Amino acid sequence: xxxxxxxxxxxxxxxxxxxxxxxxxxxxxxxxxxxxxxxxxxxxxxxxxxxxxxxxxxxxxxxxxxxxxxxxxxxxxxxxxxxxxxxxxxxxxxxxxxxxxxxxxxxxxxxxxxxxxxxxxxxxxxxxxxxxxxxxxxxxxxxxxxxxxxxxxxxxxxxxxxxxxxxxxxxxxxxxxxxxxxxxxxxxxxxxxxxxxxxxxxxxxxx
Amino acid sequence: xxxxxxxxxxxxxxxxxxxxxxxxxxxxxxxxxxxxxxxxxxxxxxxxxxxxxxxxxxxxxxxxxxxxxxxxxxxxxxxxxxxxxxxxxxxxxxxxxxxxxxxxxxxxxxxxxxxxxxxxxxxxxxxxxxxxxxxx
Numbered sequence: 001x002x003x004x005x006x007x008x009x010x011x012x013x014x015x016x017x018x019x020x021x022x023x024x025x026x027x028x029x030x031x032x033x034x035x036x037x038x039x040x041x042x043x044x045x046x047x048x049x050x051x052x053x054x055x056x057x058x059x060x061x062x063x064x065x066x067x068x069x070x071x072x073x074x075x076x077x078x079x080x081x082x083x084x085x086x087x088x089x090x091x092x093x094x095x096x097x098x099x100x101x102x103x104x105x106x107x108x109x110x111x112x113x114x115x116x117x118x119x120x121x122x123x124x125x126x127x128x129x130x131x132x133x134x135x136x137x138x139x140x141x142x143x144x145x146x147x148x149x150x151x152x153x154x155x156x157x158x159x160x161x162x163x164x165x166x167x168x169x170x171x172x173x174x175x176x177x178x179x180x181x182x183x184x185x186x187x188x189x190x191x192x193x194x195x196x197x198x199x200x201x202x203x204x205x206x207x
Numbered sequence: 208x209x210x211x212x213x214x215x216x217x218x219x220x221x222x223x224x225x226x227x228x229x230x231x232x233x234x235x236x237x238x239x240x241x242x243x244x245x246x247x248x249x250x251x252x253x254x255x256x257x258x259x260x261x262x263x264x265x266x267x268x269x270x271x272x273x274x275x276x277x278x279x280x281x282x283x284x285x286x287x288x289x290x291x292x293x294x295x296x297x298x299x300x301x302x303x304x305x306x307x308x309x310x311x312x313x314x315x316x317x318x319x320x321x322x323x324x325x326x327x328x329x330x331x332x333x334x335x336x337x338x339x340x341x342x343x
Contacts, residue, residue: 004327005300005335011258185260192302196338 005195009157010188015181017103018060020153025144027152030058032065035140039066041097041124044117046105046131049143052179055130058143059101062128066099071126078104084112091119091127098125105129145180147173153180154187163194213238214312214324223328227294231328233310234287237280245317246280249273251288252311255296255330259304268293297331302338 013019022030039045047055047062063073072095076087087102094100100120105113120127128140150173151166168190169183176182219232231253240246250272256265269290273279280286288310299306309325316322 004329007258008305011305012261012263013256013258016263188260189302193338196302196335199335 005199006161007158008188008191008195009160010184010191014157015153015184017056018064020057020156022054022058022061023149023152025146025149027146027149030061030141032058032061033069036062036065036069036071036099038140039099039126039128041126042121044120044127044129044137045140046129046135046137047141047143048131048133048135048139050132050179052176052181052183053143053145054180055143056103058141059103059128059130063099063101066126072098073101074098075101075103078102078107081107081109084108084116087116088112088119091116091123091125094123094125096123096125100125100127102127102129105131105135106133145173145178150180150183153184160191163191163198211322212240212244212314214326216310216312216324216326218310218326218328220328224332225292225328225330227292227297227331230289230291231310232287232289233326234285235312237286237314240280246314247274247317248315249279249286250311250313250315252313253288253290253292253308254311255306255308257304258307259301261303266296292330297333298329299333300335302336 022032024030047058049055060075063075067073074090074094076083076090078084078087083104084107087100087108090100102108102116108116116127119125129135129137131137147170151169154160154164154169164187168187172183172186172190173180176186214235214237216233216235219230219234225231233251233253250270252267252271253269254265254267257263269288271288277283296306298308307327308330309327311323311325313321313323
């Protein structure tokens with residue numbers, strides 16, 4: 001039978017936006033319901049932070065909280081400038097007072113951001129966008145990270161046995177300058193290497 | 208909050224390892240259904256998905272949705288599904304990406320609650336990828 005190695009708990013399926021709960025930089029849960037209640041209709045607000053600091057995860061959690069509160073929600077992930085037109089279409093077709101998430105607002109050409117803001121104002125939408133730096137928009141949350149936050153996230157992942165320890169977490173966090181996405185990928189690689197070493201050692205012992 | 212039902216799944220091959228193009232038969236029992244649980248629909252599927260770093264992918268090979276009450280628990284107890292596997296992709300234990308095959312059972316209850324249970328199996332016999340040699 002083909003050997004099946006243990007599941008890598010740092011795989012994307014366990015860490016992609018919306019799977020892990022949003023935590024603040026100290027590793028404490030963020031009150032998404034409170035943030036949703038603070039949203040004004042007809043306005044665009046921003047989740048601000050560098051790459052890999054949890055903006056997309058927080059956005060997914062906010063939309064889930066808005067949905068749980070009875071609001072219609074839509075999410076547009078903007079990978080290229082052309083996706084801005086998907087956001088325009090979403091803003092035009094969303095029910096009034098819906099909550100629209102735009103992940104990657106800086107990829108929108110300036111003209112389209114003005115169009116989306118205009119539509120949001122007219123249709124009383126609450127628009128939450130993510131951005132790496134100041135945009136001149138009201139900031140709903142600034143996303144920060146710490147090694148403690150990374151440890152708190154790792155503690156919420158499926159078990160990794162004793163293959164990853166606190167030193168690995170601190171090292172991955174430092175090596176990637178606080179970028180949690182890259183740090184989790186780093187831990188994924190460490191787990192893969194060690195699980196193979198362990199299986200190889202077990203085969204050698206058995207042989 | 209209602210307790211989740213428990214699925215006991217039996218594959219026709221006890222080692223859960225299949226060749227490409229082989230038939231696969233999945234039977235299961237469901238336990239822990241509350242008396243007030245009304246099942247609206249059941250979905251059975253056989254699918255592969257990737258697991259690893261970065262983008263994910265999946266492909267559904269077999270799918271059926273059952274909504275006829277006479278085919279749903281509690282009226283039916285012997286539940287299962289079968290299919291013939293495709294030629295590819297084979298199960299693969301790579302370092303960056305893995306390919307997993309699974310049989311999935313999803314129950315939809317009245318009130319909007321649903322429950323998903325996945326049961327992995329292997330297709331093919333590709334050994335796990337080895338770590339690249341390091342050093343000179």
